[in-house]
Amino acid sequence: MAFSADELAHHPNFLASIRLLAGDMRGMFDAAPRLARLLASHQRWLLTQTAYALSLQHDPEDASTGFTAVALTARITDYKVASRNTVLNFIDELLTYRFIAHTPGEERRRPRHFEPAEVSHQAMYGWFLSNLTALDLIDEGNRAACFQANPELMRLAHPLIAENCLHNDGWREPPEQVGLFLWTEAGGMVVDHLISRIDLQSCDGERYSVGRIETRNLAGDFMMSRTHLQRLFAKAVQQGCLGWYDEPKKTQLWLSKAFLQNYCGWQAIKFAYVDQAFEFAKTQIEQDPVRFAVCA
Structure with a gap:
């Protein structure tokens, strides 16, 4: 029986799961920074996940299926996630860095179909595995x-x-405090890093300790300007998302309990869909005992 979003958001172990996933995402960035940046803002997350889903649904006998510029643009603009130009620039970037390629034999056909490179398959496999591990x-x-x-x-x-x-x-429109980070370039990586560092035993009722944060080093790690990161932190302080134990030095950081509750509630939506989809897929392949490796 899959969890509902409400069950997850109020589960006493959910924050620990969120922290585990955040650590895995930080590890993904360390292993492949340019690839990880595809999930580093919410807009890019939605673009990447939708494009990959389209590629998995490709039927070679049906040209209207699969990952094409037309299909991705239609899906994304329908929900006002990004403009047509943003989608096309995104596809060009994927091609430039060889995260996708034209489907063999279809380079001259219209519409052109794209398929993920092996490194992209591996990254998405790792993302799904990390989410399942966090649910476990x-x-x-x-x-x-x-x-x-x-x-x-x-x-x-x-x-x-x-x-x-x-x-x-x-999910598409995160709560205001969460969106402050996630609609910012590289903001998703910043949040993952902070959440992966929280001390779950440190809550004083209103905030959790993150520990020592050096903005210069963190900005360098995530290939963003220090000024941009400092402005992001300043806005987050104004909204009560985070703060410093040691003003004015600003090295020992805390995250507010209210921000984490908002973040967990938002993440619970996605986790519930992951759990539901896993249960559906498992039920489907259980019907083919030749293919299915029994899960103890």
Whole structure:
């Protein structure tokens, strides 16, 4: 039985799961910075997930299916996530860095179909595995192990996750405090880093300790200007998202409990869709015992 978003948001283990996922996302960035930046702002997250879902749905016998510029533009502009030019620039960037390629044999056809490079498949596999591992932390489940034994679950589950997240305005439009970070270039990486550092035992009722933060080093890590990061932090302080224990030195950071509750409530929407899609995909392949590796 999959969790609902409300069950996840109020589960006592959910913040620990969020912190685990945030640490995994920071590790993904360290391993492949340019690729990880595709998930580093909410707009790019929606673009990337939608594009990948379209690629998984490609039927070679049906030219209207799959990842094309027309299909991605239509899906994204329908929900006012980005303009047509932004979508086309995004596709050009994916091609430039070889995260996607034209589907072999279709380079001259219209519409042109794209398919993910192996590095992109691996990154999305890692993203899905990390989300399942975080869910397992909540209820001591075996989703991650089941997925590793049955990787074809991805093709069935991922398009459902991407479509549901894009359709849900609660996920598509994060709460104001959360959006402050996520609508900013590299802001998603900043949030992941801060949440991965929180001390779960440090809550004094209103805030959690993050520890020592050096803005110069953090900006350098994420390939953003220090001025941009400082402005982001200043706005977050004004909105009560975070603050410093040691004004005016500004080295020891805290995150507010209210901000984390907002963030967890927003993340719970996506996690619920991940859990539901996993259960659906698992049920589908269980019907084919030759393909399915039984999950203990």
